[in-house]
């Protein structure tokens with residue numbers, strides 16, 4: 001996942017306009033650390049060691065006030081509107097607020113507390129109002145429109161022309177063209193949405209923290225030693241010394257369901273996890289979903305769109321909901337057919353063992369693991385012995401060096417402030433020239449108050465238009481910390497995710513755009529670069545040099561690698577179906593008239609219509625589908641992962657076919673130039689064509705998943 005401010009504050013898609021950072025020369029309030037200029041090495045770094053929650057509200061308020069004053073100055077300029085005095089001027093402002101958001105992001109994702117969530121709930125609607133004041137500033141929009149329609153625009157460089165269009169479009173798409181009551185209603189809707197997006201994610205976090213399944217020492221059968229240790233620590237942290245805690249997060253649920261021999265407990269953990277936000281209590285999200293859908297629909301209708309999906313996809317690579325549906329519907333039947341085969345194979349094993357069970361959703365991972373062992377003779381726990389977090393990190397640095405010419409050097413503790421003792425920092429430089437490129441922050445371990453899953457984000461992005469500014473990027477995951485001195489071993493899946501998030505970071509570090517807005521991501525394209533980077537985990541150079549046994553230091557045996565490769569299409573029925581069910585649901589929610597919608601009934605009816613297999617549940621059920629309901633970043637856009645995967649599979653085949661394979665120098669150069677460095681300065685479809693010489697087709701994706709390639 002890639003996080004940005006859109007996700008954090010739950011605003012409409014225009015936040016990037018005010019969220020650009022700069023070295024400003026104006027007065028800053030030095031008494032508030034969150035607003036203060038960043039000082040210290042590397043062009044200044046956030047004062048993460050000094051941040052305090054008491055300063056947050058005043059900092060946000062002062063930051064918003066300054067930003068509005070800056071915007072007013074641009075809007076009331078007596079000179080006729082030009083690219084420089086309007087568009088470029090806007091790129092320059094909002095720096096103070098942007099610094100505050102770097103801290104906000106950390107509190108929201110890495111260090112959340114009830115105190116922060118209270119401030120977040122209070123400030124989200126105020127931030128939305130502030131946003132509306134900018135998008136609905138008539139004088140400002142008239143200037144933007146004038147530049148957009150001017151002769152001057154034709155004389156600008158292509159990236160500058162694109163910048164003008166992006167700024168104009170984000171205003172037009174976000175209510176700037178509205179008048180009178182419609183304009184007022186538009187702002188009201190956004191304010192209310194900001195509130196309930198925040199409520200949605202807070203309810204979810206409350207259920208993740210509030211429901212814990214405690215088990216005792218007689219209920220550990222099947223679980224790995226490392227899992228048991230972590231569960232003991234988790235129980236002790238919650239004053240259940242002597243018990244074992246199965247927390248209500250994916251990283252706890254998934255291994256438990258895969259390995260626990262206790263079927264009744266598997267069912268209990270499964271039900272707890274898939275009921276998040278759906279418990280009919282204070283944290284139930286169903287009514288919030290209905291309200292969100294109604295408000296989103298009403299808002300885009302004010303702008304003349306038929307439905308929310310149409311509005312959302314207009315500036316995506318897919319361009320419209322129909323092309324996204326075409327892709328999903330082309331893959332769906334193959335996924336369902338594969339599920340039938342997978343269930344049959346699992347049922348056969350269960351029958352053979354005399355288990356006397358019919359495969360239920362809480363059995364899928366457990367019996368799939370048995371099939372994996374039988375059919376591929378692949379034992380996840382054996383693979384894990386060769387996957388050390390530290391070594392994998394070195395492997396990623398190696399890949400970054402080969403492809404991107406980046407060198408990562410550990411920054412000694414204390415030089416760059418961090419927000420938690422677990423966080424480490426590396427300096428990124430150009431391998432040949434030594435040029436400083438940025439800093440990479442890594443926050444690897446799970447803790448209470450940290451969002452589950454893994455994500456990447458930036459505290460500062462690249463730009464040059466007002467002097468060069470280097471990148472501060474971060475990767476975040478939820479690995480379970482090992483005992484002191486012990487290496488952290490992770491699963492194959494987690495290793496892929498690690499590479500994935502690092503792909504986002506490389507995308508940040510490669511940027512060579514001039515203007516902050518051109519760093520913005522296109523949602524169905526921005527997962528492509530990160531998904532592509534996962535492919536280097538299975539390259540020979542990584543396998544041979546970095547996958548070594550944590551005790552013996554021996555290289556991973558060839559036959560184990562062969563098994564991993566042959567198992568790559570294993571369980572694709574499950575993976576593709578659980579994902580696509582969520583993606584299809586998301587799109588259907590946002591294309592349906594939501595008047596009087598009941599999320600629970602809608603979900604059931606839609607799954608029935610899709611002929612969803614009984615043995616699988618959506619990857620994210622509606623009441624905890626944070627991607628689409630805790631903000632708008634992935635709303636009507638969850639399909640984007642598969643859209644990006646089509647590009648990924650196709651681009652990976654380009655490397656597989658290249659003379660130098662995945663380390664082919666010429667192709668790597670094209671990769672960096674056309675697919676990473678340009679960010680959003682070039683239309684994604686054009687950028688891909690420049691890399692591949694043609695558009696991407698679906699065939700490579702189908703081959704990848706072991707599905708039949710359509711004739």
Ligand SMILES: [Zn+2]
Nearest residue numbers: 001002527530
């Ligand atoms: Zn991602």
